[in-house]
Amino acid sequence: MSYEACELADLARAFVPIGESELNPDGTNRSPGTVLVDAARVVAAAERFFEAAAVFERMSGVDWQLIGDVLEVSPRAARVRFAMAEAVLRELLSSERGPVAGETEQLRAYMAREPLEMAFDLDDWVLRHEDGDSDLGTTPVSGGLAGRAP
Template sequence: MIEGGSGATAPYTDAARARLVMAYEACELADLARAFVPIGEHELNPDGTNRWPGTVLADAARVVGAAQRFFEAAAVFERMGGADWQVIGDVVEVSARTAQVRFAMAETAFRELLSPERGPAAGEAGRLRAYMTREPLEVALDLDDWVLRHEDGDSGLGTTPVSGGLVRRGPRRRT
């Protein structure tokens, strides 16, 4: 990710990176849910029942998992933007302490991804999230393409519906 040919990494804020992760999780959730809409020609038995018992439920469990990841990413984004545990708790209708217990691990995992001394993340999901936080512009450009392919008549999104909204850090001042 090169900015202006200078070789500098784009200085996106931690909140912008968290929002990008949330956008990615929303994209994954949308794609998983969208797959449920069409009914395949050979999917059903003649009586309308599922030809392969258990497969629909397994796919639905993947959608629920994706929704959970999106929910956690939203909480992390809120925290990166300065929301305290009381705000998070109020929104999800639990105590501040319960909200902290519920989302603190996701926040800690995200903060660890931002650490420059952090080694490679474990597993495919960990590597993907690490990539998203380290190469936000590349991910944002991919999500721009996804949004534009799926805009379904939405107008006014422009050509950079994701990357255009990422907030960069202000210039650092020397003291």
């Protein structure tokens, strides 16, 4: 879930600055359609984060009723929406299956098998983006995982 939040944040942050080379003299976009393509990537990342949050809750023992209540849908609709993602993660955690096709699937398999290593990478990301408003310590992600079973 933290990884998906990191990806979403990085994609969204890229929209904040606007370079002069990106704009026509009248302030319109020099490359029509590119902003929409990038926005679609942000929406897709938000969907992945949303799915990861639901799976995180399920892995924490939350039942479909609560997930449905939070999303204002029936427990069945919540299960239909997220059960496959939960099943995929549980399979990754329980199997020693070989390489998975596709870079994204390989990364997710790695994250499932090496959560602490990924957490260290996310520690670095959080600390690079820390705004000084809170004391996150030196292990803002991995600190919560230390000593826990996968």
